[in-house]
Amino acid sequence: MSAASTTGSRGVDRRGSSRIGRRYAARLQRPGLWFALPAAALLAIFFAYPLAVSLLQSFFRGSGGENTFAGVDQYARLFRDPMILKSLGNAVLILVVQVPIMIALAVGMAYLLNQAWLRFRAGFRLLTFLPAITTLVAYSVVFRVIMTTDGGLLNQALALFGAAPIDWLNNEWWARVAVIASITWRWTGYNMVIILAGLQAIPAELYEAARIDGAGRWQTFRHIVVPQLRPVLIFTIVTSTIGALQLFDENFILTGGGPNNATLTPVLYLYKVGFQQFDFGYASAIAWMLVILTGIIALVQFRVLREKP
Structure with a gap:
């Protein structure tokens, strides 16, 4: 077998092993993502959502129980x-x-x-x-x-x-x-x-x-x-x-x-x-x-x- 073919096969092996390694690492990360999901959900519900709502509300004016758009007037x-x-x-x-x-x-x-x-x-x-x-x-x-x-x-x-x-x-x-x-x-x-x-x-x-x-x-x-x-x-x-x-x-x-x-x-x-x-x-x-x-x-x-x- 020639040196070129040997080098090529080794390159293919390395690429194949690296893809397998990435897949295995991704598989190992999935349980961690599931464990982090409750904390992320709580952060989104009690921090990100109120933050976004307050920013949106700052552009509205309440009058008679109804909100009207005020732009940057506030x-x-x-x-x-x-x-x-x-x-x-x-x-x-x-x-x-x-x-x-x-x-x-x-x-x-x-x-x-x-x-x-x-x-x-x-x-x-x-x-x-x-x-x-x-x-x-x-x-x-x-x-x-x-x-x-x-x-x-x-x-x-x-x-x-x-x-x-x-x-x-x-x-x-x-x-x-x-x-x-x-x-x-x-x-x-x-x-x-x-x-x-x-x-x-x-x-x-x-x-x-x-x-x-x-x-x-x-x-x-x-x-x-x-x-x-x-x-x-x-x-x-x-x-x-x-x-x-x-x-x-x-x-x-x-x-x-x-x-x-x-x-x-x-x-x-x-x-x-x-x-x-x-x-x-x-x-x-x-x-x-x-x-x-x-x-x-x-x-x-x-x-x-x-x-x-």
Whole structure:
């Protein structure tokens, strides 16, 4: 038999075996597809379908129990609605003030709880993370009781030092402080755990090299810890920003968006438009505005905070 014929037969054999291998692999994948089908169906029913319906509904206007096509008028209405600007301003204020405070506290607590000399580290980590597993409604109700003007625990504590009671929930400035304080208490421990995991992933050789070079604690933190934590910090900042834009439970329970809409957020305004005014078309437009705005802000943060080459 010639060499050409032998090579040809081997090529045919390889092609035939590869086709058989692909068929066998496809046959093995079929059970996996069947197992994934229930999850895919639930995702389609409870996520994809409502998402598509809300987008479609944002182009209609409800009137007299009937929906009429409004085109992009619902989106144009967003630019004429002063409450949209007010709610976005409140969300930006919370974002600018609360997120840096929370991330700074989370980094400081994680750095402290990562020290080998600290005793009972596991217990402190647990206590710090406990607020994160508290339900949003439950802790908001507790904060409302604590910050009640008449007889609230916080004002009772202030009275022990001779301070006048503060109208926490009915004063515009103090209402914002109350919301920011409650959010910070709830989410600092959550971000601390994520940052702590990032700290524990830093190689010990980097700390040893810094000590050999004579770097102090602040220099080590600045030139070793912070650069190594950059991906983790980007993640926590982006998720915290999204959380600030989606804030609802705390404002709804603590202040109801008041006083004078000082704590009104876009999601709370969406709720009022949809479930109090029953204008579901405009509420859907607000929701999609938030989706687009959140995506833009997240993209900008990733571009600004990512490591430069």
